[in-house]
Amino acid sequence: MTQRGSFHAIAAGGVALVALAASAGAQETGSGVLYGDMQTVTRALLDRAAGDGNNFLHTNGNYHQTRYYPARQINTSNVHKLRPAWIFQTEVVESMETSPIIVNGIMYVTTSFNHVYALDARTGQQIWHYKQNLEPATAPCCGPNNRGVAVYGDMVYMGTLDSKLVALDAKTGKQVWESQIADPLKGYSETMAPTAVDGKILIGTNGGEFGIRGFVKAFDAKTGELLWTFHTIPENSVGVWATHDATGRDMLRDIAAEKAALAANGDPYETLGGGVWQNPAVDHEMNRVFFVVGNPSPDLDGSLRPGDNLYTDSLVSVDLDTGEYVCHFQYIAHDVWDLDAVSPPILTDVLDDQGNTVPGLLHGGKTGHVYVHDRRDCSLIRFSEAMVPQEDMWTLPTPEGARMLPGANGGVEWSPMAIDPDQRLTYAINLHQPMTYTVESTPYPGGTKLWLGGSFDVIPEEEQWGNVTAVEYDTGDIRWQVKTEQPMIGGVLATAGGLVFTGEGNGLFKAYDSATGSVLWSFQAGAGVNAPPSSYTVEGKQYIVVGAGGNTQLNYKRGNDIIAFTLAE
C-alpha cells in the first residue's frame, strides 16, 4: 500500500521531526502571571518522589509506580471531614483520564483533545492554558483522552492524539518544541502520559486496533531528538508456539494451521500491533525500564498472524540508556480476546515461592489476575486468585459470537493499581462486563480503519458491575473485595494515612480503609470519576485531587471538572 503523506524520512531513518513553535501552528491561549518561584524539577527530586509528601511528580507517583502517597495528614480517623477545596472547570466536556501533577504548588492537568492547564494548587485559579493545534489523525480506539504530563527541568511534556511529543515551558505554557513520533494516518496516536527520566522522555504508542508495529521511544528532553526506539514487535515474532497461557490454561491454538499460514505468508510483524499505552516503571539500580505490551492486530482474528505474536500481551524490560531488550514474559501467546497487558507495572520487593525477598514486579491483568514477577529475569512467581468471574476460558471467537468471561475490557483494564508496601497489599479496580466474541477475517485496511477482525458485543441483558480488590502479593490471596455498582475504570491512589481512593462512573469518589475495604467517605462529583487520583501538600495542608469527566470507553457521564479536596477546619 502507498504511504499517505510524505513520511519517508520517518519510516526510513526513524529520525524525529523537530519543528519549532512558530511553524508548528500550535496555539497557546493565555499565559499567566508567575506564581511564586516555580521550582525546577531536578533528577534528584524525581528520584525521591516516593518519599515526597508535598509534590506529585510522576503519573503513577514515583518511578516504581506504587501510587502510594507518603503523607498522612488525611487518614482513616479524619477522612470523613474531607470536602471540596476548589473545583476547576476546563473548557473540554469529554472523557478525563488525567493524573494531576503538582510541583511546588503548581498543578498541571490535561483534558481530552490535548489541552494543558497550569493551576494554582491551593486555590484552583488558572495560571495558563495551552491548546494543541491537532492535525488530522486516526482516532484512537477508546476516546480522545490524555493521561497527563511529565515534568522535567523547567518543561512540561505531553503526547498528542496526532502522534506528537510536545514540550512546553512550565512557567508560561508556550511550546518549546514538538516532535513527530509516528504517522498518525497509520493508526499511531498518543493518549498516555510520557515518562521523564535522566534527560530522556519515554513514550509508547496507541494503535493495536489499527495494524501498527508498536514501540517505546526515548527522546532528548531538551531538544526532542529521538534517542532510541524499542520495537515491541521483533522481526521474528513467532516465539515458541506456546499452547497454554501464564496461568496454565489451554488456549486451543491450531498450531498446524498457524504453521501453514506462516509458511504461506511470512512473519506478520509489520502490522502485528503491540502498543504500549501506559507508563513504564524505572529501576535506576538495574538501569532498566519495565513496561507491558498490548494486543496483537487484528484483535480477534488469529488466522492472519500465526505464531506467538511476540511481544504482545507481555511484560518487557529494556535497558534505560539504549532501549535494548533484556527480558520478557508473555501472559497470553497469540491472543484472540484482546485480554492484553495494559495496567502499568509496579516495582516492589516481593516474597518468592521459597519465602525469600526478591526485587519484584506486579501487573494487574485483563484476565482478572494480579501477576507477581521476579523483575531480575521477568519470570513469573505467582498469580493471584481471579478477581472477577471467569467462564469458559479460552473459548475461541466464532462467526456467530461466543460468550466468555472476562469480556474484552477485563478484569483490570488500563487502570493503574496502587500498593501499600507496609501491608504488602496491592489494590486493583476491576470490570465485570459480559461480552460475546465474534470473528470475521478481513485484510489489513490501511491504518485509518478499525481492524479488529470481528467485533466484541456487550450482552445488554446481563448484569454489569465492578469491584475494588486488595490482593496479598506475597501469596496471591484476595484480602478484601468490595463490589461496585458499575464496571470500574480510572485508577487507584493509596496513602500512608491508611486510605485507598478511587472513583466510579456514577460520579462517586470514595475513600476506603486500605486494611479492610470499609468505605469511609464518598462524594458525588456529578460526572464519572474515571481518572487516577493524586495528592499533594501546599502550605501545610494535604489535598486529594481527581478529574471528573466521565469515560468514552464505558460511556460514563461526561464532565469537565478537576476537584481538589481537603479536610474541613
Next chain:
Amino acid sequence: MSKTGILATALGAVAFSYTVASAEEDIGELIPLCTSCHGEDGRPIAPDYPIIVGQHFLYLYIQLRDYQSGLRANPIMQANVADLSDDQLKALAQHFSKQAWPSTSFPSSDEDHALGQRMGTGGQCPQCHLGGYEGQNNVPRLAGQQPRYLERTMLEYKNKVRMNAPDKATLMRGYDDAVIRGMANHLAGM
C-alpha cells in the same frame, strides 16, 4: 546544531502533505456539482443522501479517496471523483468540513431511543463516535444525520454492500433490521 539548522533539516525532509494547510486547490467549479445533490443550504435533495457540511475533514477525505479507488462502491460518486487529484479531494473535504452542520429536526419516538441505546451499548458505538455521536477525525458524525441515509448505510454494512470499513459488517450482523431502523431514527433525532 542550531535550532534554525534543525528546522531547515526538518522542513527539507518532510512536507506535511496530509494537513489541510497545503490544500489550496481551486475547487470553485466543483462545488455546484456537490451541492446539486447534497444541497445548496446543506440539506440534501433526497432523504437517503448524506449531509456533508460540518462533517469531519478526515472522514470526508477518506470517503472521497475510497470512492476514487473503488473501495467504496457508488457509481455516481465514483464518476464525480474519478479525475480529481488528491489535493482536490482534500480541498473539497476541507471546504465542506468547515461549514456548519444544518439544524435538523428528524422525528424519533421513545421506542426508537430505547432501541438505539440498546444497540449503542451492545455495539459500544460511543467508543469511536463519542458520547453525543459527534464523531472525530476519521469517524463520522452521526448525530442529526438523515435517518434514511443512516439506515441504508447500516444495512449496506450488514449486507456487505459497503465494504470500506471492514469491522462494520460483523458489528451490524448482530442486529436485526427493525433495531437498525430504530437506531437510525435515534441518531437522526439527536
